[in-house]
C-alpha cells in the first residue's frame with residue numbers, strides 16, 4: 001500500500017440521479033450520540049436521492065447506515081446539517097408528519113388480525129372510507145402476490161410472506177418514500193434472493209422512492225438503482241451498481257464490494273492518457289492517467305480478478321503484465337480462483353472461467369504471468385475525511401453544534 005497520497009481522486013458521482021427530481025437530500029448531516037470513543041456515528045453525509053429511485057445505504061456493521069435512515073425517518077435528530085424531503089427541511093418535524101414509512105427486519109404484524117386487516121389497519125385508523133380501504137388493500141395484496149392469503153393469520157405464513165404483508169401494510173398508505181432497514185435479514189439465503197427480486201419488482205410497480213439499508217453487497221448490487229457505500233460515518237462513493245463495482249473510488253469500496261486487487265507505486269512514465277508503473281524484469285502496470293499526475297507521482301489502483309488473464313509465458317498485447325507464483329487454487333464450479341504471489345511480494349487474486357477458454361490451468365508453485373488491459377486498472381482516491389467542525393465561539397454553546 002502507498003504511504004503517500006495518490007495523485008488525483010476519480011469522480012464520486014455524488015449528485016442527484018440523472019433525470020429524477022430530488023426526493024431526499026442530506027446536507028452535511030452529522031449525528032454524534034456523545035461519548036463514543038471513535039467519534040460521531042455519522043460524520044458529514046451528503047446525499048441526493050431521486051424520486052422513485054431504489055437507493056441503498058451499504059456498509060459494514062457500525063458505519064452509520066441505520067442512524068442515517070432513522071434521521072431521515074425522524075426517529076433521531078441530527079446534531080448537524082440539513083435533511084430535506086421534497087425540498088422541505090424536516091429537522092424537528094415528527095416522524096408521523098414526514099409522509100415516510102419504515103419497514104424493519106422484525107415484521108411486527110398483529111398476530112390476531114388477518115392479513116387483510118393487518119394491511120387495512122393504518123387506513124382504517126385514518127378513517128379512509130370503507131370501500132376505498134377494501135379496494136386499496138385488495139390491490140396491494142395483488143401487488144405483493146398474497147391475494148389468496150387475505151384471510152390467513154400471520155403465523156400461518158412463511159417468513160417471506162410475512163415480510164410481504166409488512167411491505168403491503170407500509171405501501172398501502174402511499175408514503176412518498178419507504179425506508180427499509182435490513183428487511184430480509186431474518187430470511188434464509190434462498191428466500192432472501194427471491195425476495196430481493198420481488199422487492200425490486202414491487203418498487204418498480206408502485207414507483208415509490210425506496211431507501212434500503214444493507215450490509216450485504218450482493219443484495220445492494222441486485223436491487224439498487226444507486227448505492228451509497230458508507231465507511232466510518234462517511235460516504236466513500238455513490239454510484240450505480242456497475243459504477244461502484246467496475247470503478248470503485250477508494251480502496252475501501254474496492255475491497256468491500258466483491259474481491260479486488262489493490263496495487264500501488266510511483267509512475268515511471270505519465271501521459272498523455274496513460275501512466276506506467278515499471279516493476280522491472282519486463283513487468284509493468286499501466287493505468288488511465290489520474291488528473292494532475294506526472295512522472296514520479298504516487299498512485300494506487302485496483303484491478304478486478306476476472307479482468308486478469310493467466311499465461312505460462314510473458315504475454316504480448318496486454319498492457320499490464322506481472323510475474324508471480326501460484327500459492328493457492330480453489331475450484332468454484334463455474335470458475336477457479338488463483339492466489340498468486342507476485343515477484344514484488346504482493347498477493348493477487350485471479351478468477352478464470354471453467355468454460356474451456358483458459359490457456360493454462362496452473363497448480364500450486366507454478367510460475368505464471370498475469371496480464372490485463374489498461375482500462376481495467378482503475379485509479380483510486382484516498383478515503384474521504386470528515387468536514388472539519390467549526391471552532392466553538394468563546395461564549396457560545398451553540399457553536400459546538402455544527403448546523
Ligand SMILES: Nc1ncnc2c1ncn2[C@@H]1O[C@H](COP(=O)(O)OP(=O)(O)OP(=O)(O)O)[C@@H](O)[C@H]1O
Pocket residue numbers: 033036040041059060061062063064065066067068215
Ligand atoms: N442510540 C445510540 N447511542 C449511542 N451510540 C449509538 C446509538 N445507536 C448507534 N450508535 C453507534 O453509532 C454507530 C453507528 O451505528 P448504526 O446502527 O448507525 O450502524 P449500522 O451501520 O446500521 O450498523 P449495523 O449494520 O450493525 O446495524 C455505532 O458505533 C453504534 O455503536
